[in-house]
Amino acid sequence: MFKTTLKKKSSINIIPMIDVIFFLLVFFMLFTTFRTTPEGIDMQLPKAVTATEQTAENFIVQIDSDGNYYYEDQSLALNQIISEAEVANQENANLTIVISADRNTRYENVVSLMDGMRNVGITRLALAADKEGS
Numbered sequence: 001m002f003k004t005t006l007k008k009k010s011s012i013n014i015i016p017m018i019d020v021i022f023f024l025l026v027f028f029m030l031f032t033t034f035r036t037t038p039e040g041i042d043m044q045l046p047k048a049v050t051a052t053e054q055t056a057e058n059f060i061v062q063i064d065s066d067g068n069y070y071y072e073d074q075s076l077a078l079n080q081i082i083s084e085a086e087v088a089n090q091e092n093a094n095l096t097i098v099i100s101a102d103r104n105t106r107y108e109n110v111v112s113l114m115d116g117m118r119n120v121g122i123t124r125l126a127l128a129a130d131k132e133g134s
Contacts, residue, residue, distance in 0.1 A: 058095070058096045058097070058098045058126070059071075059084075059085050059089075059095055059096070059097045060100055060128075061081055061085070061097060061098070061099055061100065062101070063099065063101040063102060063105045063109050063113065064102050065102040065103075065105050066105075067105060067106055067109045069081050069109075078116060081113070081116075082113075082116040082117060082119075082120055083120075085097055085120070085122055086120045086121075086122070089120075089121070089122050095122070096124040096125070096126055097117055097122055097124065097125050097126070098126045098127075098128050099113060099125065099126070099127050099128060100128035101127070101128070
């Protein structure tokens, strides 16, 4: 006489949700390990109050703390960088050489680069620095 109606219990399947959360966790873990500097070379520039922003048309040479020279993220010898700058200076007479040297590099490395640039007739030189307080 009495019919028992069996109701199906509704349940939430959490397995797909755990998969999504695990995927997000792995994604953010991998993304934070690939964080690098924009130039690709870890540079600790000295700070200066009067530092000003330069245009992207400059010839930027980087010197790391070990005295290695870089141009466009490639490690080059000093004479190779000077010849590259000489060619770029012939194409653009208003070219400015920006020397971005690590704060722990030897002063001798900076002077050698500046001397080499002046020997080939490049006199527009600038030293890169971070703005004080940033």
